[in-house]
Amino acid sequence: MNKVKIVYATKTRHSKKIALALAKALNVQAEDVVSKPNLGTADLLFIVGGIYGGTSLPGLIEFAENLNKENIKKVVFITSSVKKTQGQDAVRKILEEKEISVVDEIHCQGSFLFMKFGHPNNIDIRETIEASMKILTL
Numbered sequence: 172m173n174k175v176k177i178v179y180a181t182k183t184r185h186s187k188k189i190a191l192a193l194a195k196a197l198n199v200q201a202e203d204v205v206s207k208p209n210l211g212t213a214d215l216l217f218i219v220g221g222i223y224g225g226t227s228l229p230g231l232i233e234f235a236e237n238l239n240k241e242n243i244k245k246v247v248f249i250t251s252s253v254k255k256t257q258g259q260d261a262v263r264k265i266l267e268e269k270e271i272s273v274v275d276e277i278h279c280q281g282s283f284l285f286m287k288f289g290h291p292n293n294i295d296i297r298e299t300i301e302a303s304m305k306i307l308t309l
C-alpha cells in the first residue's frame with residue numbers, strides 16, 4: 172500500500188483519539204475535516220467518525236462531497252457509535268455515487284451519556300488499530 176491518509180470528524184473527541192492513535196501507528200498525519208484539509212492523492216483513506224442521530228456530522232458529509240476518484244482510490248471507515256450496527260451510511264452513499272470504493276468499515280465502541288460509558292477505552296482503540304493494520308497487509 173503506497174499512500175495512506177487519515178481524516179476524522181468529531182463532536183466529543185472519540186474519533187480524534189482513534190485517528191491520532193492510527194496516525195501514530197502509521198507515522199502519518201490525521202487531519203480534522205473542520206480544517207478543510209486538502210489531501211492531495213491517497214491510495215487508501217481512513218475516514219474516522221461517530222454517528223449522531225443515526226448519521227454523520229455535516230462537516231464530514233461536506234468533506235465527502237468534495238472527494239473525487241481521481242485522487243482517492245479506496246476508503247476504509249472507522250466508525251465509533253453506541254450501536255455498533257449503525258455505520259457511516261450517508262458518507263458511503265456519497266462515495267458510491269462518486270465510484271470511490273469503500274473496502275471495509277471497522278466499528279469501535281463509542282458511548283453516549285451513560286450508554287456504554289467509558290468507551291472507546293484503550294482496548295477498543297488497540298483492537299481498532301490492529302484491525303486497520305490488518306487491512307493494510309491484505
Ligand SMILES: Cc1cc2nc3c(=O)[nH]c(=O)nc-3n(C[C@H](O)[C@H](O)[C@H](O)COP(=O)(O)O)c2cc1C
Nearest residue numbers: 182183184185186221222224225252253254281282
Ligand atoms: C448528540 C449525540 C448523538 C448520538 N447519536 C447516536 C446514534 O444515533 N447512534 C449511535 O449509535 N450513537 C450515537 N451517539 C454516540 C456517538 O456516535 C459515539 O459516542 C461516538 O463515539 C462519538 O464520536 P466523537 O466523539 O468522535 O464525536 C451519539 C452521541 C452524541 C453526542
